[in-house]
Amino acid sequence: MSTLSKRDFIVGAGVTMALGVMGNTAQAARHTTWDLIVVGGGNAGLPTAIFAAERGAKVAIVEAAGILGGTLHLSSGQMSAAGTRLQRQRGIIDSPDLHYADVMRISKNTANPEILRLAVNAAAPAFDWLMDQGFKPIDTHPITGTTHEPYSQPRYVWGRNGGRDILEVLNRQLAPHVQSGRITVLTGHSAVELVQARGSGAVTGLVVRDADNRKITLHARQVALTSGGYTANPQMFLKYEGTRTHTRATYPFSQGIGLELGLAAGGYIRGGEHHTPLFGAVLADDQSPTAMRAMARHFPPERPPWEILVNGQGQRFLREDIPSHDAYEMALARLPDERCWFVFDETIRLQAPPLLRGGFSGPWTDADTERAFADGTYGFHRATDLRALAQRAGIDPQGLLDTVASYNRGRDAGKDALGRTHLPAPIATAPFYAIAINSWNLLSYAGVAVDAQLRVIRRDGSAIPNLYAAGELLGMGTVMGNGMPGGMSVMPALSLGRLLGKELITFA
Numbered sequence: 001m002s003t004l005s006k007r008d009f010i011v012g013a014g015v016t017m018a019l020g021v022m023g024n025t026a027q028a029a030r031h032t033t034w035d036l037i038v039v040g041g042g043n044a045g046l047p048t049a050i051f052a053a054e055r056g057a058k059v060a061i062v063e064a065a066g067i068l069g070g071t072l073h074l075s076s077g078q079m080s081a082a083g084t085r086l087q088r089q090r091g092i093i094d095s096p097d098l099h100y101a102d103v104m105r106i107s108k109n110t111a112n113p114e115i116l117r118l119a120v121n122a123a124a125p126a127f128d129w130l131m132d133q134g135f136k137p138i139d140t141h142p143i144t145g146t147t148h149e150p151y152s153q154p155r156y157v158w159g160r161n162g163g164r165d166i167l168e169v170l171n172r173q174l175a176p177h178v179q180s181g182r183i184t185v186l187t188g189h190s191a192v193e194l195v196q197a198r199g200s201g202a203v204t205g206l207v208v209r210d211a212d213n214r215k216i217t218l219h220a221r222q223v224a225l226t227s228g229g230y231t232a233n234p235q236m237f238l239k240y241e242g243t244r245t246h247t248r249a250t251y252p253f254s255q256g257i258g259l260e261l262g263l264a265a266g267g268y269i270r271g272g273e274h275h276t277p278l279f280g281a282v283l284a285d286d287q288s289p290t291a292m293r294a295m296a297r298h299f300p301p302e303r304p305p306w307e308i309l310v311n312g313q314g315q316r317f318l319r320e321d322i323p324s325h326d327a328y329e330m331a332l333a334r335l336p337d338e339r340c341w342f343v344f345d346e347t348i349r350l351q352a353p354p355l356l357r358g359g360f361s362g363p364w365t366d367a368d369t370e371r372a373f374a375d376g377t378y379g380f381h382r383a384t385d386l387r388a389l390a391q392r393a394g395i396d397p398q399g400l401l402d403t404v405a406s407y408n409r410g411r412d413a414g415k416d417a418l419g420r421t422h423l424p425a426p427i428a429t430a431p432f433y434a435i436a437i438n439s440w441n442l443l444s445y446a447g448v449a450v451d452a453q454l455r456v457i458r459r460d461g462s463a464i465p466n467l468y469a470a471g472e473l474l475g476m477g478t479v480m481g482n483g484m485p486g487g488m489s490v491m492p493a494l495s496l497g498r499l500l501g502k503e504l505i506t507f508a
C-alpha cells in the first residue's frame with residue numbers, strides 16, 4: 001500500500017450496488033428537498049445518515065468516491081471509550097471524566113473542553129451500540145495503549161480487521177434504510193459548494209459535481225459536513241499545520257473540501273496550531289509526500305534505545321530512553337522539516353535488537369536494512385569515520401563529532417548529559433551508521449469550528465443556520481489538542497456522527 005490513488009476507491013460503486021441503489025444520480029435527486037444532505041459517507045457521515053433516517057428524515061449521502069466508508073478502508077480502527085459495557089464486564093472502572101482528564105493530560109490542556117467533553121460523553125453509548133450490532137473487539141482488549149501515549153485505564157479497543165470491522169457494521173445498518181428509500185446514496189458525486197439564503201446565510205442546498213463533471217444543485221433543509229480531513233492535500237496541510245506532510249499513507253479523498261465549504265459559508269478554521277506528528281518514518285526518497293519504507297521502533301519500554309538521535313546540527317535533542325510517545329512526537333515537531341537521524345556504530349549494529357520494522361509499504365527485516373546500507377538507499381548512510389558519515393547524511397560534521405564524544409564520555413562516567421540511563425555501548429567502532437527519520441501524518445489537526453450542538457459557527461460564535469459538521473473535519477487539534485491520545489479520531493467521528501443524526505440536528 002505504498003501509494004494510494006483515488007482510482008483504488010473508484011471501483012464501480014461496489015457497495016452501492018450491494019445496497020441496490022444503482023441508478024441514483026444527482027440528476028434525479030435534484031427534484032427532492034432533502035431533510036438532510038450528508039456530505040461524505042465515511043466514519044462520521046454513515047452514522048449521521050443512519051440515525052437521522054431512524055428519526056424519519058429523508059436523507060441523501062453525497063460521496064465523492066465510488067464506495068462508501070472513507071478512511072475506514074485504511075484505518076486501524078482503534079477506538080477509545082470510557083464507561084463501556086465491555087469494560088464493566090472485564091471489571092474495569094472507568095468514566096468519561098477519567099477519559100477527559102487523560103486526554104487533557106496528553107494534550108497538555110490544549111484540547112477544546114467543550115468538544116472534548118461532548119466526545120468522551122458520546123463514546124461509550126456509541127461503542128455499546130457498535131457491539132450490539134455485532135462488532136467484535138480483539139479478545140484481550142480493552143488495553144491502555146500501544147503506539148500512542150498510554151491511558152490511565154484500559155479503554156482502547158479495536159477489531160481484527162481494523163476500520164473495516166466498523167464499516168461492516170455501518171453498512172449493515174445502512175442497508176435497510178437504502179432499501180426503504182429513506183437514504184439515497186450518491187457515490188461518485190463531489191460536493192463543491194453550499195447554497196445559502198441571502199441575508200441570513202442559512203444553508204438551503206448543495207452543489208455537487210457528477211462523474212460527467214456536471215454541476216447539479218440539490219435542495220436541503222439541513223446539511224451535515226462529514227467529508228473528513230486534508231491529509232491527502234499537501235498544500236492545505238502546509239497551510240494549516242505549518243509543515244510539510246512527508247508520507248502518502250492516507251485516504252486519497254481526504255482533500256479538505258469541508259474546510260473550504262465551511263469557510264465559504266462564513267465559518268472559521270481552528271486547531272492547526274496543535275499539529276502533532278507521528279515519529280519514525282523512513283522515507284522512500286526526498287519527495288514529500290512519498291512512500292514510507294519502514295518505521296523506527298522508538299518506544300523505550302518495548303525496545304530500549306542503543307543509538308543516539310541527532311538533529312541537523314548533530315546535536316542530541318531528546319533523552320532517547322524517555323518512555324513516552326508524546327515526548328518523541330513533541331521533540332520531532334520542533335525540528336526543521338521534522339527530520340532527525342539515528343546514529344550508531346558497528347558494535348551496536350551487531351548487538352542491538354532490530355531498530356526498524358515494516359511500515360505502510362510492507363514488511364521490513366534486518367536483511368533489508370543491511371541491503372539498504374550496502375546499496376546507499378535513500379536515508380541510509382554508512383562511513384568509516386563520523387565526519388564522512390555526517391557529510392553523507394547532511395548533518396553538521398563538527399556537531400556530530402562533538403556530540404558522539406560527549407555521549408561516550410557521559411556513558412563512561414555513568415552520567416548522561418540528557419539523563420539517559422540505558423547506555424549499553426559507546427559509539428566508537430567503525431563503520432558508523434546513520435538512518436534518516438521523518439515525521440508522518442494520518443490526521444488533520446485543523447478543522448471547522450463548531451459549537452456544542454455541532455453547528456458550524458462564525459467567529460462571533462453565531463451558528464450558520466442549517467449547517468453542521470462532525471468527524472475529522474472538526475480538526476484533531478480541537479478533539480485531541482496538542483498530542484495524540486489513541487483512538488480519539490475514529491471514536492469521536494463515529495460517536496459525534498451518531499449524536500448528530502440521533503439528537504443534535506433538528507428536523508421540523
Ligand SMILES: Cc1cc2nc3c(=O)[nH]c(=O)nc-3n(C[C@H](O)[C@H](O)[C@H](O)COP(=O)(O)OP(=O)(O)OC[C@H]3O[C@@H](n4cnc5c(N)ncnc54)[C@H](O)[C@@H]3O)c2cc1C
Pocket residue numbers: 039040041042043044045062063064065068069070071072074075076077078079163189190191192226227228229249250251253254255256257442443470471472473486487488489490491493
Ligand atoms: C491509515 C490510517 C490509520 C488510522 N488509524 C486510526 C486509528 O487507529 N484510530 C483513530 O482514532 N484514528 C485513526 N485514523 C484516523 C481516522 O480513521 C479518521 O480520522 C476518521 O475515521 C475520519 O472519519 P471521517 O468520517 O471524519 O472521515 P472519512 O472517513 O475520511 O470520511 C470522509 C468521506 O468524505 C468523502 N469526501 C471527501 N471529499 C468529498 C466531497 N468533495 N464530496 C463528497 N464526499 C467527499 C470521502 O471520500 C470519505 O468517504 C487513521 C487514519 C489513517 C489514514
